[in-house]
Amino acid sequence: MGQVQTRMEQALKRLLPGPEIAPQRLHQAMRYAVLGGGKRVRPLLCFAAGQLVGAPPQRLETAAAAVEMIHAYSLVHDDLPCMDDDTLRRGKPTCHVEYDEATALLAGDSLQALAFQLLAELGLCADPGPQVAMLRILAQAAGSRGMAGGQAIDLESTGKTLSLPELEFMHIHKTGALIRASVLLGAHCGDALDPAILERISRYAHCVGLAFQVIDDVLDSESSTAVLGKTAGKDAAQQKPTYVSLLGPIKAKEWAESLRMQSREALSGIDAGAGRLRELADFIVTRQF
């Protein structure tokens, strides 16, 4: 994990426009939003799926960087005053606090464009067919029927009580779509996969994406701002429906554990190449931050 994280930090530094390139303040804000923090869960999933298909590390780096830039942009916009209005992220002031709102807005917008630019790089794949497929996967996951749509449902749900299926629907979009895309992009970086195996990986990604969110809800209610590097207890303060508010902490943890088991079952019958994916399911459910 540490190796992939270090490798990604270097790749992201290289793939982001340099801080000396005009417009400098914008590029500095983009780098601030992406570099020097985060668990890099999505890149880790991308690399782990790439292991299954013998994907070249450089292609995985680019795919993982594209996903991470979409993720970083969503955090920058989510933290804006008109959204969650948060001041702390990854242990640092949020982008609009460090810079200003307009710069944060444009940095988020630019990170989204850069993600697609990276995946559209000339020569990324030997065959441009899978490359177009990767662009399609990322665009669908990021848009109104994926991550951005999930954030809109989140906004509408604040202060309401959701049923478990409604909560799941929200998180399948808000968090799940991009996590699933991370796994699928990794799997598209190598040799073409048997559709039946792709289906199993997709099932794995679905379960892991939900488990990630259940644990996020648990940590928000049980951990501290210092450990998380972002404001803890925010869900309850903002009256957001969560797995903890709906199920209570004990049943929420049981649900995460069940999703972990389901994600591992989805991979049964796939050989040792799936080892890292299995380990990441464990990491996602047992993490403390």
Added chain:
Amino acid sequence: MGQVQTRMEQALKRLLPGPEIAPQRLHQAMRYAVLGGGKRVRPLLCFAAGQLVGAPPQRLETAAAAVEMIHAYSLVHDDLPCMDDDTLRRGKPTCHVEYDEATALLAGDSLQALAFQLLAELGLCADPGPQVAMLRILAQAAGSRGMAGGQAIDLESTGKTLSLPELEFMHIHKTGALIRASVLLGAHCGDALDPAILERISRYAHCVGLAFQVIDDVLDSESSTAVLGKTAGKDAAQQKPTYVSLLGPIKAKEWAESLRMQSREALSGIDAGAGRLRELADFIVTRQF
């Protein structure tokens, strides 16, 4: 022009998620931001360039829709309180006034993702190679070294006096990049072009993009809110450097006319297929709104 505009309105209606699809408010805001207004200058340029290369109309529709969605998202974000803080656009309340700031932010984000999703559509091009090139052109034009970067320079320049080259640098990014992309995308929708002709078209697009902005500055200072459908006189009120503030209205108009001539010269030697591009250069410089 009317034919292409009508055709585009239908295409955009079809390509945007329906207002009944969840999350409904987000999809309604996206449709509000895109439909029922605008001159559709970028789609017109895309179709006109497509005429040169015998491009199939359905592919042009998709490419033009992708560009128009990037343009519409940029207007939604540009109108937000933390940017230009405007309340009128295309003769209607701006998106965040009609909906709310958070919804407008997410509608803009989703429109950007949708633009790339459209260009990544399975089967858009018979050969995925040019399709990846189209995605690359749009991503570069939209990002921090294109349109979004231009908006950042615009922010930094407010209240300052720019030199003519600095003003041009700003507008080549802010407006020019996407206008150039519109022309290049249209040219990529058909048979492969001779690089020398592509170079001429690119030169045409550069001049037309600048001319568009010079006239925009003239209209902002000389026309009325009723005619423009957006707040007139905003540049002077916000102390933004413009071609009018720098050159005065007479020299600004002469500069636009010179750019129109340069754009037509760039096309000299290209046969009748360039007729619509020539007409659009005339339209862009003589338009009254």
